[in-house]
Amino acid sequence: MTVNGNSIRQFRDSLRGQLLVPENEGYDEARQVFNAMIDRRPALIVRCAHVTDVIAAVNFARETELPIAVRGGGHSVLGSAVCDEGLVIDLSGMTNVSVDPDKRTARAAGGTTWGDFDRATQAYGLATTGGIVPSTGIGGLTLGGGIGRLNRKYGLACDNLLSAEVVTADGTLVTASVDEHEDLFWGLRGGGGNLGVVTSFEYRLHPVGPVLGGEIIFPLDQARTALRFYRDWSTDAPDELRADATLVSTPDGPGLAFEVCYCGEIDAGEKVLRPLRQLGSPMLDTIDSVPYATVQNLLTEVFQPGMRHYWKSGFVREFSDDAINAIVDFFVADMPAPFAAIAIEHLGGAVSRVETHDTAFAYRQAKHSILVLRMWDDPADSETNIAWGRRCYARAEPFLEGGAYVNYLGDEGETRVRAAYGANYERLVALKNKYDPANVFRFNQNIKPTSDMPLSAHQT
Known part of the structure; x- marks a missing residue:
């Protein structure tokens, strides 16, 4: 779908972050990802500075029927962080990490890498299971399960997730944890990027010295x-x-x-x-x-x-x-x-x-x-x-x-996607039907909803 220039200008004016189109300086750099096999040209790249940018981007893409890709660290070998002729929600500018050493918890924004996270938590002699390449994003790794060097002692990254703030397909910001939206919280811990854009992750930390x-x-x-x-x-x-x-x-x-x-x-x-x-x-x-x-x-x-x-x-x-x-x-x-x-x-x-x-x-x-x-x-x-x-x-x-x-x-x-989710695939389909029935978030190892109806039709 072609988006008119006036709509793009209005969208740009609503953002705290930066909106890039193919003619802009920095566009080519912004579309590059870890795997150089991937060479895609999105119509728009939103370099988000705040969760409100994520909400605005999800709403804009839905209203203009633009496909959405979500970029955290951009480290997926699949290259799912970027799409052709769509809108990339780029979280890489959102990297704040807040550590509570007394509670042994940390909250990190969705664009944080494991290098960022480890530096912040190791200042207190703490860590959690994370990616073994520091440039890997916390988001993709955690949502897919999260194998790492501490996994045998402290479990996967997803096992240490305490809560997450998520922008869902209808542009709503929700908190998922064992106490709120617990079904969504279950799905975030291994279901990939199928259920929304996670703008912050709260983790349990452990003492990890030398x-x-x-x-x-x-x-x-x-x-x-x-x-x-x-x-x-x-x-x-x-x-x-x-x-x-x-x-x-x-x-x-x-x-x-x-x-x-x-x-x-x-x-x-x-x-x-x-x-x-x-x-x-x-x-x-x-x-x-x-x-x-x-x-x-x-x-x-x-x-x-x-x-x-x-x-x-x-x-x-x-x-x-x-x-x-x-x-x-x-x-x-x-x-x-x-x-x-x-x-x-x-x-x-x-x-x-x-x-x-x-x-x-x-x-x-x-x-x-x-x-x-x-x-x-x-x-x-x-x-x-x-x-x-x-x-x-x-x-x-x-x-x-x-x-x-x-x-x-x-x-x-x-077939391999179904195998990757294994015994939990059908339960994930039910969650997809509830939280993303129109398959807005499909540039991932995709769990297809039962019916690809427009989101608005499910909300009426």
Whole structure:
């Protein structure tokens, strides 16, 4: 739908923030997202400065029938933060974090990144489970569940969410918590961005001082032995430990890297990590007592903006010898140029002590997840790199339980979207029918309402 210039001027005048159109300076920068595979041109970008801008943008888009995309950190591999010929609600200017150290809570605006959040909370020696790349937005990660380095001790990011302020599809600002709009609150904890624009998040915080963290890297010829050890050791580990294992090709060569974060007493952590550190002949061991921010930044240099990405993932209940052999054999035989990875992420612990239906995030019993990741720079290499990612995932797929982590999901079709929400999909459809019956918020891993009627028709 074409929007006339007078309407756009009136809309611009109503905002505290900035409205960008394609002719404006800064437009091209504002439409760029983490995954450089995404090259979309929205009609309007609203750089929101206040929740009133979000309300105005939702109302304007609905009245003009413009599609809406919502940008927090812009870190989704799907590129759902930007859409063609629509309106982008950009929250990246809304980054205030308010910490209450006595109550051990923090409230953060919807555009906050985990780097912003960790800096604010670590000033008080506090933290909550958050993304392992600091430029990731708190919004997308939390709404999709929220795997992070503290997840085995303190649960997912969504498990630590206490309340959220949400602009719904009809432009209403509501608070969702266990006491208000509790059905919406349930859906926000794993249902993705399907139910509204979250303008602030309130989290429970935990004492997190120095941690025992860093990397151990083994040569590729030790990968089978090391991964078999890792499977048993990580499954039996105390909740304070998260240890991820990654088969990786880098400019320095291939290897098997372990990234560890032990968030308990350092002496106890030394005992837990000693068997790993005494295993085989590592090429590198950087594990030490370090600030939490240090382990949160282990991947900062790897995940620089401007690269092209292909990801595919699934959950693992049992990491068998056959699974280990399959992925190592593939990686050795079909190793691409840098950067490629098969990452095995450490779950269980507190994540598994929440029931499947207690939050919208359904995959509580998985002990590990597997993420196939391919990253490159030259657009001419896209077909080759995507093909490698698909071959790699096909080799791992027989050992996966069939679901998917919604935050790692690309453009993989409706069947995979349903799989990502798992046993909670139908309940999420009912929430979509209630809070967004016209599917206003559809640039996401979309939960389709039962009927795509105009919102006004549902309100009469």
